[in-house]
Amino acid sequence: GESVGLHLPTLSVQEGDNSIINCAYSNSASDYFIWYKQESGKGPQFIIDIRSNMDKRQGQRVTVLLNKTVKHLSLQIAATQPGDSAVYFCAERLNTGNQFYFGTGTSLTVIP
Amino acid sequence: NAGVTQTPKFQVLKTGQSMTLQCAQDMNHNSMYWYRQDPGMGLRLIYYSASEGTTDKGEVPNGYNVSRLNKREFSLRLESAAPSQTSVYFCASSTILQGGKGYTFGSGTRLTVV
Numbered sequence: 001g002e003s004v005g006l007h008l009p010t011l012s013v014q015e016g017d018n019s020i021i022n023c024a025y026s027n028s029a030s031d032y033f034i035w036y037k038q039e040s041g042k043g044p045q046f047i048i049d050i051r052s053n054m055d056k057r058q059g060q061r062v063t064v065l066l067n068k069t070v071k072h073l074s075l076q077i078a079a080t081q082p083g084d085s086a087v088y089f090c091a092e093r094l095n096t097g098n099q100f101y102f103g104t105g106t107s108l109t110v111i112p
Numbered sequence: 113n114a115g116v117t118q119t120p121k122f123q124v125l126k127t128g129q130s131m132t133l134q135c136a137q138d139m140n141h142n143s144m145y146w147y148r149q150d151p152g153m154g155l156r157l158i159y160y161s162a163s164e165g166t167t168d169k170g171e172v173p174n175g176y177n178v179s180r181l182n183k184r185e186f187s188l189r190l191e192s193a194a195p196s197q198t199s200v201y202f203c204a205s206s207t208i209l210q211g212g213k214g215y216t217f218g219s220g221t222r223l224t225v226v
Contacts, residue, residue: 034215043116043202043217044155089154099145099170100215102154 012109019077021106023090028071031095035064035075038087038105047075047088052095077108085110114138118203118218125193125225133188133221135203141216143206144186145170146178148199149220155202161186193225 013019025033031052036044050057050064050073057064063076073090087105094101119134137144142163147155157170161180175197177189186205190197203218 041219043204043219045217046215091155099157099160102147102156104152104154 009104010107010109012111013080015080015082015110015112017080019075019080019084019108019110021075021077021088021108023073023075023103025071025073025090025092027092027094028068029094029096030092032093033064033066033073034091034093034100035062035073036089036091036102037084038089040086044089080108080110082110082112084108116203116205116216116218118201118221120221121219122222123224125190125223127194127225129193130189130191131193132190133201133203133223134185135187135218136185137203137205137216138184139205139207139216140183141205141207142183144180145204145206146176146186146188147202147204148172148197149202150199158188158201190223193223195225197223198225199223 034049035047037047038044048059048062048064050066055066061078065074077084085108087107089105090103091100116137125131145160146158148158149155156172158172158176159167159170159178161167164180164183167178167180179187201221204215206215
């Protein structure tokens, strides 16, 4: 299957600092990417998405950057809050398929 | 505003036992999915249903069967549970096949096979 990996399995940041979570994907045919947040004991929740014809997309306190040249995706969280503590997954979708491939996740801990 | 509801939340089975995981969504979504989540691995698709009356295999279908009972409900059955099926199972639904923003997940079923 496709591999979607993360550079760091864990990340700790001080409250108020910015967080950057990275993701590498392997297939240049992927055309759509999503970041999900998963809190303990809950299912993943959609945060932000980006299509392959874009290189940046901003939401509320979050920004996703896509670098197709090196097949790299990142999620930036501004002014990180304790409620941001969770596992963050990236997911990619091939332009030829019917399913998403998920990364293993990065555990973000916000230190008050 | 229940979204996607999964039952049960926890289950312990003995090897060889069977069980059905239930999933229901109230968002009038066409597509539904079953994933499993294992430590150190990403979510892996077991089966999906693009629309009522259709089901297809995902990445890891062996040992499972599914039924799309109606538009709301999509069940996952383990006929003869094995320890390798110990996992957290998530049901999801979306407005269109391939999901995207419309991908809504349930809260999961934690299954242990002993």
